[in-house]
Amino acid sequence: MTDTTSRRDTVRTPEAIARTRDLVGPALRYAVDAIPDERMRLVASYQLGWCDANGSAVEGGGGKMIRPTLAVLSAEAVGGGAAAGVPGGVALELVHNFSLLHDDIMDGDTERRHRPTGWVAFGEGQAILAGNAMLTAAVQVVGQDAASAPRTVPHLLGAVQELISGQSADLALERQEHVELDDVLQMEVGKTAALLSCAASIGAVAAGASTHDVAALAEYGHSVGLAFQLVDDVLGVIGDPSVTGKSASSDVRAGKSSAVIIAAMRSGTPAAQRLEVLLQDGPPKSEEEVAQVTSAILDAGGVEWALAEADRLLDRAVGALDRLKQIDRRTREDLVNVARYIVARDR
C-alpha cells in the first residue's frame, strides 16, 4: 500500500483546476442565465453556491469544478482545443448539481456546505423543479453545438441514466436486509463513477476523438470516480470531522451500507461476526456502540481493503492514459495530478 502521508504532501490543488474555472465559469453562468424562469435561476444559483437564498451574491462561492476540469483536459488529451471541452464541462457541472439537489430531498439531508440544502431553503417542489431545469439546461448546452451534438448529447444522456440508476439502487439498498458487496459497488459506480467517466471523456467526444481514445479516457474517469467513492466511504468511517465537515464515523451513525462497511461485514473474519451482532438492531445508538462498530470495521479489514482498492484504481486510471497516442506531457501531468487530488484522503 502506498504511504498515505507522503502522498498527502503532494496533493495541492492542481493548477489545471484554477485554469478551467476561469475558462468554464463564465459559460456556466451564461447557461444558468439562459434558464427562462427567474425562480429556477435563483435555486440553481443557490445550489451552485453563487448566492444566498435571497439572491445576494456570495463571495468566493462555487464548487471545485472537478468535472469541468476533466472535460477540458479530455479535449486537450486528444489534441483538441480546450474550448471543445467547455460545453461538456458546463453540462457535467449542471448535471452533478441537479443530482445533489434531488438526492438531498430523497435522503432528507438538511445541510450541505454549511448551508441549508435547496429543498430546505426553497421547498421540496421548487427544488425538484430546479433540478429538472438544471438537467434540461445541461442538455441544451451540449445540444447547441450542431457539429458535436449528435455525439455529445447521447454520451451525456447515457451517463445521466446510469446516475439515476445508481441513486435508485442506493434507495433500494437502504431497505434491503442482506446487502452484497457487488451490489454496493455497482451502485457506487452509478452514483459517482458514471459521471466522472463521462466528464473525463466528453471533451474528447466533442473534439471528434476515436472510440479507442474516448474509451481510454472514460476508463480513467471511471477508475478515478470509484476510487474517490471508496476513499469517501473510508472517511465516513474514520474521517477527521475537522477536515470532512461531517461528524466522526458519519456513515456508521447513519447505518449506511457503504462499500467499506459491507466489505467488513462480508470479510468472513471474527470481526465480521462481531459487526453483524453489533448492527443487528440497526445503527449504533450510544457513543460507545459507535466506537465498537468502528473498531470492528477496522479489525475486519474494511478500511484497509478500500484504500488498497483505491490505490489499484488510481494506478489503473494513470495506466489508461498511456493508451492515448496524442497526449502531450503537460496534459498527462494535469490528469494525473487531478486524479490524485480527487482521490486524496485529506479532505
Added chain:
Amino acid sequence: MTDTTSRRDTVRTPEAIARTRDLVGPALRYAVDAIPDERMRLVASYQLGWCDANGSAVEGGGGKMIRPTLAVLSAEAVGGGAAAGVPGGVALELVHNFSLLHDDIMDGDTERRHRPTGWVAFGEGQAILAGNAMLTAAVQVVGQDAASAPRTVPHLLGAVQELISGQSADLALERQEHVELDDVLQMEVGKTAALLSCAASIGAVAAGASTHDVAALAEYGHSVGLAFQLVDDVLGVIGDPSVTGKSASSDVRAGKSSAVIIAAMRSGTPAAQRLEVLLQDGPPKSEEEVAQVTSAILDAGGVEWALAEADRLLDRAVGALDRLKQIDRRTREDLVNVARYIVARDR
C-alpha cells in the same frame, strides 16, 4: 357563443388518435425498454398505465396519446411522412408523463386514473428518479436521429423549460395572497399550452419545415392547449363527477386559483365581492358553502368568460391551420377534429 350541445354530438374519438396509437405505441414501448434500470422501467410502465405496481400487464392500459397524435399530424401537415413525427411523439408522451409523475408528488395527489399515484406506489424517491429517467429517455429518443436532432432537441428542451416554469409558478401562486388573472393564464400556458404547442410542431420540425409553418402549427397547439386548460378549469367548478371522475366543484373545494375562479374574483361584479368574502378564510368547508361559492363564480361570469375564451382559442387554432400551404384536406380535418376532441366539454 357556440352551442355546446350541438358540438358535443360531433366529438367522437377522432380516427387519427387510434391510427397514431398503432404507429407510435411500439416506438414508445421500445424507448421505455431502453431505460437501463429495471426499477425505473417498472415505474415508467406503471405511470404510462401499462402494468400494475408488481409489473403485471394491464389490459387496455395506456393514455389517449394526444401528444403523439399531434406530433404525427404535424409532420403530415407539412407534407412530411408520418414517421417523421414518431420520435417527437414518443418524446412528448414521455415528457408529459414525467411531469405528471413529479407534479403528483408536489401536489400531494394520491390518486390518478383510479390508481395510486406513482409516488404512493413506489415511494417519493423512486418516483422522482423515474421522472428524471423518463425526461432523459425523451431527449434520447429525439437525439437518436442525427439528421433532425440539432433541430428537434432544442425544440423539445425549450418546451420542457416552459413546462417547468409553469409548474413552478403554480406552486408559487398557491402561496400568494393576491393573484392576478394574467399570472394564472401565464402559468396555465406553461403547464399545458407549451407542451401541446411543442407536440403540434415537433413533427414538422423533424420533417424540416419552414419557420413559418412551424410557427403556425405551434400557434395551433398553443391555442388548443390553453383552450383545453380553460375547459378543464370550468369542469373544476361545474363538472359532472360521473364524467370527470373528480368530485363536483373539485377546484372550489381545493381552494385552487384556477383561471375561472380568478376571472370571477376579478370581474368587478357584485358576485365578485360576494366571492371575496366567501373565500377570505380559505376554501369552503361545508357543502352549503361549496354551493354558495360555485354559484357566486357563475354569477360573476367566470364560467361564461372561460367558455367564450376557449371558443375564441379554438377558432384561432383552426385559423392557424389556414396559414399552412402544403396541408392536405385529410390532415387538416384530422387536426380540426383532434382540437375539438381535446377541448370537448363532455369529458
